[in-house]
Amino acid sequence: MPPVENTAVVEEPRKYDYDLIVVGGGSGGLAASKRAADLGAKVAVFDFVKPTPIGTTWGLGGTCVNVGCVPKKLMHHGALLKQHINDAKSYGWKVGEKETHVWGELVEKVQNHIGSQNFGFRVSLREKSVQYHNAYATFVDQHTVNAVDKRGREKTYTSENFIIAVGMRPNYPDIPGAKEYAITSDDIFSLGYAPGKTVVVGASYISLECGGFLKGLGFDVTIMVRSILLRGFDQECAERVGDYMKEEGIEFMRGFVPTKITQIEPGTPPKLKIEAKNTKTGEMVEIECNTVLFAIGRTACTESLNLEKIGVQVNPKTAKIVVSEAEQSSVENIYAIGDVIEGKLELTPVAIQAGQLLANRLFGNSATLMDYVNVPTTVFTPLEYGCCGYSEEEAREKFGKDNIDVFHNLFQPLEWVVSEKPGACYAKLVCKIDDNRIVGYHVVAPNAGEMTQGFALALRLGAKKEDFDALNGIHPTNAEVFTMLDITKSSGKELVASGCGGGA
Structure with missing residues (x-):
């Protein structure tokens, strides 16, 4: 009897240990690794803090999960609850004359949630058959990394x-006492003691968000600003955010930079002096405080x-x-996503989507690229600021100052009427004159993030001013103001805050 022919397909041995190694276990890296694994790739993630x-x-x-968006939003909400308690009194609720906040209890709840997410990420990687290495990886050549774990053990992978x-990680200024006595946003969400009187140095969204929730939680806050607020954002909106924070009792020191920090007394919190x-x-000037928090940028x-060594620019x-529009570096098999790439937005959802799209291109025969323009975001300051598309300054520069008009107005949330809350909210649409297309959306108001998410779809789909005008508003809401903006900057007409979200 003739021998049976073996028709089994013999796979060629892999040339490398993995099809994809992701260096970095943040939101973008995790998203890319899991999508690649879903598409059949053999994947490993290296992450070391x-x-x-x-x-x-x-x-x-x-960053987002551990020392960024997630704990920030939780502490922001905790601070807003104090405002809601104050408002409740105007609405007939009988509450205690003096409320107290226990910092340690909030930190514990926040850290418990973060811990559960850390565990969930490890489980999801295991379920996707993505190998996780808690080790610091550095490149040996364009196909090899050397990984060192917390015990100092080394191993190479291809x-x-x-x-x-x-x-990215926060910057420290090159001044005496900065790293010895100050903290950053990497520390504040797990700080083991109440921060006390705090000086926040910087004018970034991280600075204003941290200063905002610390003030809301009952701490004395001073924000030291070298130049402008929220660089890269619409400056009119940025100043409105700053004005509201000043009304909330936050002191701004404009034009100042720190030169030295010394410890007067140790403790929890310590007593410090910042010059x-x-x-x-x-x-x-000299300021005595308990905590100095730097938010002066990230590297x-x-x-x-x-x-x-391997030629990555x-x-x-x-x-x-430096990467191409397809997130490819100067070395053809090495890509980058998220905050680490030059000239793109430093936002978690951007990193996640970019990572998923990149994995699709590498392993799923896709050609879809990331859109880095029509991306919504929100600054979670005491009065939130949401935006999508171009700032007024950017639009005038890109499309020509004579080809841009701005539709805007002030408005008073209905919820503020009973509590007689001072101040006003602000809505702005940046519009191209030649085709009437909306290229910038901006709102300074409570729950700005929730408003911005929906309107961002309109910008992505190329909505025009008449589309906003034709949209029926939900009355009474803040968002309805965008369906009835009829005052242009070019008209010079004075803005007067109307009630009920801009309605009648």
């Missing part, structure tokens, strides 16, 4: 493709990856990786 100068560290999930998604200088007048975590000023 270097402690902050005061020793803070965290688990899998990156991969056909790499995605760098290491994110500062006015950049225009040279005036020197991409690329310095120790050996990228120069990095902007020396920002430490960010």
